[in-house]
């Protein structure tokens with residue numbers, strides 16, 4: 001993809017957390033500092049107007065990437081280039097400010113992210129006031145009413161407080177607030193994971209519609225592969241802080257290469273009632289503080305060999321995918337094509 | 350039907366109603382539901398949060414938190430009524446015949462005792478064997494649920510286990526008493542997909558091998574599709590559809606079930622917009638009269654707004670919807 005199509009480029013991005021025992025304990029027990037590599041050398045390009053999703057199991061670093069991208073964390077290594085500008089090199093508030101309003105974040109728990117003592121209209125107006133985009137009470141009120149309608153609420157809902165809304169409606173409020181500053185880029189961290197499926201469908205439909213309407217670019221984070229398939233253009237799979245595979249969504253779901261991607265796809269309970277017997281991959285995600293050497297996935301991988309235990313695999317191109325796996329390079333990974341028709345659900349009756 | 354012995358089901362629930370008296374009136378959280386579970390069968394119970402799934406499970410094993418109470422109906426287990434047997438008998442039933450698995454494994458485990466001690470105590474309340482034999486059995490059970498190095502891990506405390514491993518321990522505890530029925534309330538909801546797949550596979554295998562019946566409560570249709578024989582769909586405290594899992598999932602009859610199934614994104618299905626049901630499930634304080642789904646239903650008609658539909662046979666399933674009452678649906682009487 002050419003550089004001009006890319007809105008956000010993450011290069012060799014890394015984030016360490018210091019999880020050492022308290023200083024005194026370290027001194028007494030002669031322990032070293034302990035660093036947890038929550039994100040390790042992650043590179044992705046997010047094209048303008050598209051949705052790039054990150055999937056992976058709990059603790060693999062998805063939320064940390066989200067927070068790095070919107071500037072809630074400072075990276076330990078690597079760069080975040082936003083529309084040509086390397087964000088972490090910006091030093092002053094005044095330098096950062098113009099970029100801040102171009103990106104917004106939506107969180108999993110809409111309740112925790114809304115101030116319970118503020119009226120909905122003030123919650124939504126806050127970014128407008130902060131960025132001084134519109135001035136004058138009348139104009140701001142009008143903009144808030146417009147935003148409420150855009151996310152499927154009534155303009156009269158502005159006078160209410162967050163607790164008067166259901167979970168799905170609260171997520172609409174946080175989307176309205178995110179849109180208030182007219183951003184071009186939304187980072188959405190599990191925006192529907194706390195919602196029931198029928199409400200999830202409403203929010204996903206809303207997000208798709210808004211993306212089209214305002215040419216938004218999304219970084220979408222979820223552990224739900226079906227949601228990710230539905231919403232994304234590109235999908236990256238993370239395991240213990242590293243990107244192990246990425247591709248356009250159809251390729252990733254039809255011709256997964258990385259053994260971990262294959263395991264994830266195989267683990268999803270399906271609605272197709274195929275009666276297939278699964279053989280779930282044994283084991284669990286290891287402790288991220290002391291991850292396995294070499295390829296982090298090797299203790300669970302059916303294709304692991306000596307090299308996997310010693311050497312970190314790099315992402316390499318395979319057709320239209322990028323995959324970090326020694327077995328693929330060594331041609332000892334059997335090709336797998338996942339077919340399977342979409343479930344024919346609920347069409348009878 | 351109140352003659353308990355006249356049916357062959359392992360569990361049958363009839364007209365169960367669970368209420369919460371409050372200052373502003375009585376809230377009906379489970380509203381006259383009926384279903385049964387046969388020997389060796391997995392009944393899935395699905396529905397969105399607040400539909401009444403957990404309360405139904407809690408009512409069956411007498412674990413409703415006051416002021417919640419069973420206001421109506423009866424529950425028959427193995428031919429005996431169990432909704433009125435009193436605390437002591439119910440406690441014994443829970444220790445022997447019916448086991449419970451919750452979403453958070455820590456609610457079933459005591460943090461102060463080793464996993465082995467909890468298992469041996471449970472085993473010894475059930476069969477009279479000595480400490481040493483009970484310990485051997487405990488290790489066997491841990492092995493059976495797939496805990497590696499069980500002979501070593503038996504002496505560890507719950508906090509030393511990961512989430513998936515803890516849920517395995519809880520399953521081992523449930524199996525320790527050789528129950529005839531396991532009520533599992535969202536047993537995989539807190540787990541990652543790969544661990545969820547392991548736990549589902551484990552539960553299925555164990556039930557097949559031991560002939561145990563399971564009431565599997567979840568909001569995840571995928572889990573139901575892979576595990577259940579039959580499924581009950583709940584909405585606002587009522588069962589709106591119940592039947593064999595294939596019929597309910599692939600050929601849903603009730604407009605709510607159909608909407609729900611269509612609103613789930615499906616891998617390799619390319620659509621711009623998902624089918625959506627507008628609105629949300631009503632709170633207990635404002636359940637509409639008639640069919641509780643009527644304000645959201647695309648097929649709603651006059652009768653729906655005033656009269657509550659009961660479950661009626663629709664092919665292989667039962668659905669509570671006026672569309673299937675041929676005398677009441679719109680246009681009835683004008684034909685024939």
Ligand SMILES: Nc1ncnc2c1ncn2[C@@H]1O[C@H](COP(=O)(O)OP(=O)(O)OP(=O)(O)O)[C@@H](O)[C@H]1O
Nearest residue numbers: 017036038057058059060061062063064065223288
């Ligand atoms: N502030 C922090 N201090 C120390 N460790 C942290 C911190 N934030 C995250 N971590 C660790 O970094 C790793 C990645 O965490 P992150 O929250 O990004 O995971 P995630 O992929 O979003 O998981 P989930 O699906 O559970 O939300 C985890 O091991 C986590 O425990």
Ligand SMILES: Nc1ncnc2c1ncn2[C@@H]1O[C@H](COP(=O)(O)OP(=O)(O)O)[C@@H](O)[C@H]1O
Nearest residue numbers: 369378397398399400401402403404405417633
């Ligand atoms: N202690 C309680 N007091 C009042 N209402 C309750 C209480 N416990 C549960 N409810 C209500 O009963 C309904 C059903 O709850 P529950 O069975 O937990 O739902 P589910 O398990 O289907 O998500 C919900 O509306 C819930 O808010």
Ligand code: SF4
Nearest residue numbers: 295301308325326327
């Ligand atoms: S690098 Fe080796 S261990 Fe890692 S996924 Fe590939 S084959 Fe498996």
Ligand code: SF4
Nearest residue numbers: 640643646653670671
């Ligand atoms: S009874 Fe009426 S409102 Fe209820 S589901 Fe059937 S058609 Fe819809």
Ligand SMILES: [Mg+2]
Nearest residue numbers: 062063064189
């Ligand atoms: Mg997260």
Ligand SMILES: [Mg+2]
Nearest residue numbers: 402403404534
């Ligand atoms: Mg529940």
